[in-house]
Amino acid sequence: MIEIDAGSPVPIYDQIKAALRGQVARGMLRPGDPAPSVRGLAAHLRVNPNTVARAFRELGQEGFFESRRGEGNRIASSARERAKDGLGEARSAFAESVRQARRGGLPWSAILELIRGARGEEK
Amino acid sequence: MIEIDAGSPVPIYDQIKAALRGQVARGMLRPGDPAPSVRGLAAHLRVNPNTVARAFRELGQEGFFESRRGEGNRIASSARERAKDGLGEARSAFAESVRQARRGGLPWSAILELIRGARGEEK
Amino acid sequence: MIEIDAGSPVPIYDQIKAALRGQVARGMLRPGDPAPSVRGLAAHLRVNPNTVARAFRELGQEGFFESRRGEGNRIASSARERAKDGLGEARSAFAESVRQARRGGLPWSAILELIRGARGEEK
């Protein structure tokens, strides 16, 4: 359902948050759908449940989940819009990385090359 | 000479490293030129001297500086080529940020848009 | 007959317990009256029957119900006095919430204001 790169400098809980937002943005998860269970997802990702719980808690604070006691989390009805907001964050994080690449003198040609490469890999 | 963004998530020492590499890549610093002084640069950037020292140490380990007896550090003759490469480091950091942006559902169109925008601004 | 706020941080079974106590305190339920059925109440509140059962069990342990052979539960004769007390439980929960409000800097004036408001609304 979700894949995590343990070697990435991006914190695991941030990868999880992004992945869930991405699934909503792409329509794979819809408002009202149950979110995966904390323990289940943790087992699947081979990650400590606390780490998943943190991601979920933060998504909950953003209003991305609606959690009813003892019944797990559901995707909030406003999640699609939240996902779009999330894109704003993703956008600015990405913009920051472009700035840093340019500081270092990485030429536009190399940047575009990398993007072409990633896009190809993704399928 | 150099500008640092204290609010950025990118570590200051990384911004400094990138900026120096960038200055070489753009020809503002040339092989044989004296490297800026740690203290002077720290004062100018209003940054902890340890931070500048760290950046310099790491650049030194890469062979970016040459030290001649009694004359302090100078930009190495090989610095230009090293810098131009974008040095793998910048490359892989940028690649990682592309992955994270994609996890979060940022579409390729938005990514390319951002790059077009940044490129236009810079020119 | 009873209303439950599913969005409240107060556990549902606590809301049910409080509501029954409140109905007795206000004379809407009298000693000797039959207690509502667990299933019926659960259906009416759209709540898990286990949750209602828990509320009833705990009220039973307090001596709130009397069970006569073969007649099911009835409101105990002592229920009225127990309820009127506010039952320590409600008292201490409320006291705790006053403390937390004060920790957060909510001034006495705002607290009293809120109470005046709630009282006015209810009347």
Place this chain on the structure above:
Amino acid sequence: MIEIDAGSPVPIYDQIKAALRGQVARGMLRPGDPAPSVRGLAAHLRVNPNTVARAFRELGQEGFFESRRGEGNRIASSARERAKDGLGEARSAFAESVRQARRGGLPWSAILELIRGARGEEK
């Protein structure tokens, strides 16, 4: 500096958050002041550093702190207003507890009595 009630049903990290907001609301902490260190406060409260860290992280996400890398947290310039916003939360949490007390039939007289008592205790 801060006091915590380990026996309270209110989570420790919430007590810490409320306490800091309260100190700002009362002017004991001002924008620009350094926040206590995570480890130091944890030791003082005899609490696990993670618990304090969580409180601080959440306050940070609210924009209550400005954290500069390696230099600890400072009270954000907007903290006073945030503290007022925080009062909104405290207010609604308190209102909820009034509702619950009333559900249970706790009479207004008892409520007012409790408040008078708490106020007296506080000095």
Place this chain on the structure above:
DNA sequence: GTGGTCTAGACCACC
């Protein structure tokens, strides 16, 4: 020194 991340495992509350 600072804060941040992650793991491990215990315990509780709710439904």
Place this chain on the structure above:
DNA sequence: GTGGTCTAGACCACG
């Protein structure tokens, strides 16, 4: 079964 809280302790990154 679910999520939430807390503790303990390791390790890393930053300045």
